[in-house]
Amino acid sequence: MxxxxxxxxxxxxxxxxxxxxxxxxxxxxxxxxxxxxxxxxxxxxxxxxxxxxxxxxxxxxxxxxxxxxxxxxxxxxxxxxxxxxxxxxxxxxxHCAGPHADLSQGSSDLDLLGEALVALGDTPAPDAPLFTPQGRLGFEHPAMVGDALVHSDLGPANLIVRSDGLRIVDWAMAVKAAPWVELAMLVPWLISAGNTPAQAEEWLAQFRAWGTTDPKVLDDFAARNADKWAAKAWKNPAPWVSDLADWNGHWAVHRLTR
Structure with a gap:
């Protein structure tokens, strides 16, 4: 509050x-x-x-x-x-003024986000206290361990488009992890913007970290994250919790049935 x-x-x-x-x-x-x-x-x-x-x-x-x-x-x-x-x-x-990023299919803001993701993927985690993947997500997998800086909350509200490029705000949940974790956590936000799970994955395929991650690891991540948000939604009726449960659920079903 x-x-x-x-x-x-x-x-x-x-x-x-x-x-x-x-x-x-x-x-x-x-x-x-x-x-x-x-x-x-x-x-x-x-x-x-x-x-x-x-x-x-x-x-x-x-x-x-x-x-x-x-x-x-x-x-x-x-x-x-x-x-x-x-x-x-x-x-x-x-102060970062500007509209929030549009992550829908064909938006030029996706290009700006892509540039930022490349930069983040090559950015080592700073010498500062960061969340572990388990501490942030509530579950663990050996493949999530890494040395990259992961923002972990790249929803449109934290992406501000300015004339000189994209600004990523609110680093309160930053994680030290493998680069693919950032991409996996972005999937529900891409789905929230109207992308299908397949379209979201197609866009993410341009990043090396996505292509080099074992598909079974992504399956496991999608399923466990969906279960987590479904449990949250059962306890918390807030619309944003229900939305995240739905978006993560759609991705998990896609991974399961692809």
Whole structure:
């Protein structure tokens, strides 16, 4: 549950205002990884600011801060500053404005995503605490172990198209794993955009990591991830959980019957 921006202590608000030379805030419309997330505008421009005060929230945001500082570059927003005051951890990120990526068949945004995936596949995991595949997914397989940086949540909401290319935001769930894990976790998002499972796999076939992965490994991944999300949907009626269960289920059935 997000906390309203105005609930921040006065000391935090003052520190933000000093750093931005103003603090007109517009809360983020989506996402729930941070207790507070907002676009803040001041005389120095715009920043995207996240803040947390609970033990879990601070731990999660500190994790995202460490990863973001390590990978900050052409495909991820830069960390402009961070501070801790009055029990709050506050991080100011580069503001990335633009539409969310369209992952449907024929979209030019898929080309931008493809370029980003190639770059990520060649990016070694930084020297920062990252999730293990089992810690992120809830199941394990020896083939998931690797040294690549895996964002693990490349849904359209985390893909922002700008005039200078694609920005990948929200690195709160980054994983150190084999490169194919990123591609496998992208399948349900491609299906969510209207691609069939076969079309999603056809697009992913352009990447070396996909072609060199044992099909039986992909079968196992699809089946176990589908089972996980089906169990989640049974316990949690939220529409987004049901959607992910459906998309992962469609892929698992495709792998089983292909």
């Amino acid at each position: 997000r906390t309203d921006w105005t609930a921040l202590p006065e000391a935090v608000m003052k520190e933000v205002a000093d750093r931005t030379d103003g603090s007109h805030a517009i809360p983020a419309a989506a996402g729930d990884h941070a207790e507070i997330a907002a676009t803040v505008t001041g005389a120095n421009g715009k920043l995207f600011i996240k803040a947390a005060s609970t033990d879990f929230g601070v731990q999660s945001l500190r994790f995202e801060l460490g990863v973001s500082e390590a990978v900050s570059g052409s495909h991820s927003p830069a960390v402009e500053w961070h501070f801790e005051v009055a029990g709050w951890l506050v991080v100011g990120f580069e």
